[in-house]
Amino acid sequence: MTWANVAEGSGFGPANLPYGVFAPAGGAARVGVRIGDEVLDLAAALGDTVFARPTLNDFMARGRDFWRETRARIVELLTDATRADHTLLYPVGEVTLLLPIAVGDYVDFYASEAHATNLGRMFRPDSAALLPNWKHLPVGYHGRAGTIVVSGTPVTRPLGQRKAPTDAEPVFGPSVRLDIEAEVGFVVGTPGTRIGSDDFAEHVFGVCLVNDWSARDIQAWEYVPLGPFLGKSFATSISPWIVPLEALTEARVPTPPQEPRPLPYLRGAEPWGLDLTLTVHLNGHTVSHPPYAEMYWSPAQMLAHTTVNGATVRTGDFYASGTISGAAPDQRGSFIEMTWNGTEPLTLPDGTRRTFLQDGDTVTIDGWAPGPNGERISFGEVTGEIRPAPEF
Structure with a gap:
């Protein structure tokens, strides 16, 4: 269960949590995670500047242990009703979704x-x-x-x-x-x-x-x-x-x-x-x-x-x-x-x-x-x- 608004059968529940890069209206590009029909702002939610960047590359470069730790922190945040904070979420339809990675080869x-x-x-x-x-x-x-x-x-x-x-x-x-x-x-x-x-x-x-x-x-x-x-x-x-x-x-x-x-x-x-x-x-x-x-x-x-x-x-x-x-x-x-x-x-x-x-x-x-x-x-x-x- 999550305090975020996730419709039944959405495909974007806490078991998924895909990463992307988004820009809110008038804001800079940053890393987010999709939950339901909203995007969780990871820089604001987790307080790590690696998520305040316009691609996933710096985050990905930290390696598998950090990926696991980050996912666990996101799940914990989204499933703890005492930490509910809807100001961290942006409707998907109100942001610009960008190329999520700086592609090498x-x-x-x-x-x-x-x-x-x-x-x-x-x-x-x-x-x-x-x-x-x-x-x-x-x-x-x-x-x-x-x-x-x-x-x-x-x-x-x-x-x-x-x-x-x-x-x-x-x-x-x-x-x-x-x-x-x-x-x-x-x-x-x-x-x-x-x-x-x-x-x-x-x-x-x-x-x-x-x-x-x-x-x-x-x-x-x-x-x-x-x-x-x-x-x-x-x-x-x-x-x-x-x-x-x-x-x-x-x-x-x-x-x-x-x-x-x-x-x-x-x-x-x-x-x-x-x-x-x-x-x-x-x-x-x-x-x-x-x-x-x-x-x-x-x-x-x-x-x-x-x-x-x-x-x-x-x-x-x-x-x-x-x-x-x-x-x-x-x-x-x-x-x-x-x-x-x-x-x-x-x-x-x-x-x-x-x-x-x-x-x-x-x-x-x-x-x-x-x-x-x-x-x-x-x-x-x-x-x-x-x-x-x-x-x-």
């Missing part, structure tokens, strides 16, 4: 077997759907940290080169196959290198929702031989709330069976699969329910692979799961899969049809995980509206 993975298989079947119909390395290591690429934006930031349609199979030469212009990728992201709190799978929780602070916007036509022309570039680097949206790993104890599940058995550096004593359910909405209509529990590679294995060669992760580094797709058609996390590369258009309840995104479209992804005593742990949402490409 950004890596995006490709960890869904269903997603990788679907794309393999589309583009390599006469070959094996999965490439030979896929079940031996978490495939990923280095993205552009500077274009990670907070939910609600408009997404401008990107420009670039594209070449359809029927084109004699490449052309330049706005992407005509703009897509989403429903993903989950992981925020590094403390630095490290050669991090073993069992040390994941010592370094990763928390989890958020991600939409890695993708220009499929630009990507298709540019990605050979070095991988994604302009088709991926124009915008990646993240939710404003970072759910701490401690809130996800009830959500931990084994990964799907991994055959062949991973090499030793990718094995861990405890599983780090997560039972997270996402929902994708296009212009207010639900179009998909991607299940994170079906992801082949765990976030612990992704981090172990990222650092095994000696690469160092730093406070604020960020990595994402790659598109989350399940085995069923209504569990696909991208429009290229939902419409099978544009050959099977979606018909929405209002009668409109889509293959890829049009200007003015709004995509919202929300998500939740199981919590204690049947509660839900909400991740909030990540949303973005497509704006027309600029004149060039």
Whole structure:
């Protein structure tokens, strides 16, 4: 129980307590925790100037013991009726939610077997759907940290080169196959290198929702031989709330069976699969329910692979799961899969049809995980509206 106003089924009760950065009207940006439909001002509530800063980075850098201590203090404050102080709370609708972290490096993975298989079947119909390395290591690429934006930031349609199979030469212009990728992201709190799978929780602070916007036509022309570039680097949206790993104890599940058995550096004593359910909405209509529990590679294995060669992760580094797709058609996390590369258009309840995104479209992804005593742990949402490409 809490003295704060938390509606039943809110998903933002004391079992969750996700962190974010907010600015009250006329005030400076600072760190807060969401409780119900309000934000607890941590600098005022706990009296520590580390929370009076415009990102979570300094707080995260203090390490796991301090994260645990802080969470315990917040729970104690919010559940002790004698310490009730509503002046510490700001309505979510009356503050500005900001990008919660200063992002260092950004890596995006490709960890869904269903997603990788679907794309393999589309583009390599006469070959094996999965490439030979896929079940031996978490495939990923280095993205552009500077274009990670907070939910609600408009997404401008990107420009670039594209070449359809029927084109004699490449052309330049706005992407005509703009897509989403429903993903989950992981925020590094403390630095490290050669991090073993069992040390994941010592370094990763928390989890958020991600939409890695993708220009499929630009990507298709540019990605050979070095991988994604302009088709991926124009915008990646993240939710404003970072759910701490401690809130996800009830959500931990084994990964799907991994055959062949991973090499030793990718094995861990405890599983780090997560039972997270996402929902994708296009212009207010639900179009998909991607299940994170079906992801082949765990976030612990992704981090172990990222650092095994000696690469160092730093406070604020960020990595994402790659598109989350399940085995069923209504569990696909991208429009290229939902419409099978544009050959099977979606018909929405209002009668409109889509293959890829049009200007003015709004995509919202929300998500939740199981919590204690049947509660839900909400991740909030990540949303973005497509704006027309600029004149060039």
